[in-house]
Amino acid sequence: MSLDTLILILLVGLTVMLVAGQWMAFALGVVGMLIMYLSKGVLGLQSLSSVVWNTANSYILIAVPMFLLMGEVILRSGASTYFYRGVVVLLGRLPGGLLHANIFSCAIFAAVSGSSVATAATVGTVAIPEMRKRGYDAKPLLGSLAAGGTLGILIPPSIIMVLYGALVEESIARLFMAGVLPGLLMAGIFMTFIAIQLMIYPHLAPARRKDAADRPPIIDVLHVFPVLGLLIVVLGGIYFGFTTPTEAAAVGAAGALVLAAGYGGLNRRVFTESVMATVKTTCMVTLIIIGAQILSAALTYSGVSRAVSEWILALGLSKWVFFFALVVLYIVLGCFVDGISMIYMTLPVLIPVIKAFGFDLVWFGIILTILIELGQITPPVGLNLFTIHAISGGRNFSDVVIGSLPYCLLMLFVILLLCFFPEIALWLPTTLRGKG
Secondary structure, X not given: XXXXXXXXXXXXXXXXXXXXXXXXXXXXXXXXXXXXXXHHOHHHHOOHHHHHHHHHOOOHHHHHHHHHHHHXXXXXXXXXXXXXXXXXXXXXXXXXXHXXXXXXXXXXXXXXXXXXXXXXXXXXXXXXXXXXXXXXXXXXXXXXXXXXXXXXXXXXXXXXXXXXXXHHOOOHHHHHHHHXXXXXXXXXXXXXXXXXXXXXXXXXXXXXXXXXXXXXXXXXXXXXXXXXXXHHHHHHXXXXXXXXXXXXXXXXXXXXXXXXXXXXXXXXXXXXXXXXXXXXXXXXXXXXXXXXHHHHHHHHHHOHHHHHHHHHHHOOOOHHHHHHHHHHHHHHHHOOOOHHHHHHHHHHHHHHHHHHOOXXXXXXXXXXXXXXXXXXXXXOOOHHHHHHHHOOOOOOHHHHHHHHHHHHHHHHHHHHHHHHOOHHHHHHHHOOOOOO
């Protein structure tokens, strides 16, 4: 069968199945098996067993459930509430103090959970009642939570980075280190925007309460350090080469259990719910990966990947025109498809072209992660938007969308900075001692 026909089957098959509401894993796997059969016959299908086994048997992917468990235990044990109180005390003197606390708390819990939705839901559950009681305007309140939650997949450890690194065969440790400075930069830009916004429109936040500022409860500040300490142990082990990312994930999960026990929040219900949530998410991710790897193998064996790559290169696009087209592609996909599916749908075809244009795969991984973050707060399928709306206490969905819009522009600004100054992402990995 001709390559043109196979490409048509690929595009039409995926479109029809996704529009029909099929699971992403099922759609990717079925289309992959169809292309494999049409290009190689029954012999092609016989190779599927090795594809599934090699994918499910990946040592790197063991880090995914460990990082998920670490985040679930921290988030469900009540440690998040204590941490947020401490952050509120630390940042309460800034203009719109609790809005800054949202970003800072999301940045730290992002590093603990590695999940945007979990981060936004956890911080939002604690923050929204308190901030509504104090009289914060709904749009900046909900927007800061939805956007702050996106930091969960940029600041390491990040599930998306683990999956990206495994797919493109790049060091997970280098990707983690590359995400640190851009993640902190983005959090800083978010907080700078909030400060400027509140100086221009002071009515969006209540006046700072003098009595609370004069007598800060120091004991609350101490609750910031246990979570920070756990994060330092996990990332420090990777950075200094003491642990691989998989080993660091296991250390983090064990540390989360100890931390939860120290706060008195570790009981049978919390442990069971954490494990079950971890298993459900891991199963979902693993099935998507297996389905995507089947499709990737089919595209490789059939020659579709090579044909598409050669076609793109034959267009004669310049390096940055191609990059701009990629950004537009991922922005559009982010409005309809989740991040994991975006990675596995596109990279098997695009990675050869990205390499041919000379882009650093670590640097591109950070760019892609930011674009996936952007997709979390762009309608109609922005998961963070729906998460914050669900816990907003009856606010209009439009309030969440409007409040998040400025942060979409700020994310694009960070991508622009990374294009002009790639060292923001690449400087720290060059100092990396251990290899993941």
